[in-house]
Amino acid sequence: MVGYGFDPELTKEALRILAGIPTPTALILDSGSTDSGPAKLALGGMTCPRSAYERDLRLLLAIAHEFHVPVLISSAGGDGTNAHVDEFLDIMREVSAELGNE
Numbered sequence: 001m002v003g004y005g006f007d008p009e010l011t012k013e014a015l016r017i018l019a020g021i022p023t024p025t026a027l028i029l030d031s032g033s034t035d036s037g038p039a040k041l042a043l044g045g046m047t048c049p050r051s052a053y054e055r056d057l058r059l060l061l062a063i064a065h066e067f068h069v070p071v072l073i074s075s076a077g078g079d080g081t082n083a084h085v086d087e088f089l090d091i092m093r094e095v096s097a098e099l100g101n102e
Contacts, residue, residue, distance in 0.1 A: 050091065
């Protein structure tokens with residue numbers, strides 16, 4: 001789940017292995033909820049802090065660029081409301097615009 005952190009070296013190792021196999025490859029993740037219930041929807045909070053999403057997306061986009069694979073993310077920010085999808089897109093745009101990511 002985007003925002004919960006991951007080991008980028010494990011991801012890179014898996015992509016190195018897959019690079020030698022003629023199979024479609026992508027980084028496919030979820031950024032939805034772990035079913036935190038109605039309180040999350042009622043209060044409008046995201047599942048993780050913005051900084052956690054920024055951290056994970058920086059790592060994911062760098063890996064995707066290095067290995068030339070797409071990143072596919074389902075839902076966004078917890079409950080996937082329009083506001084959270086918009087916030088997630090803002091984070092993607094900001095990270096993509098940073099020096100070295102353009």
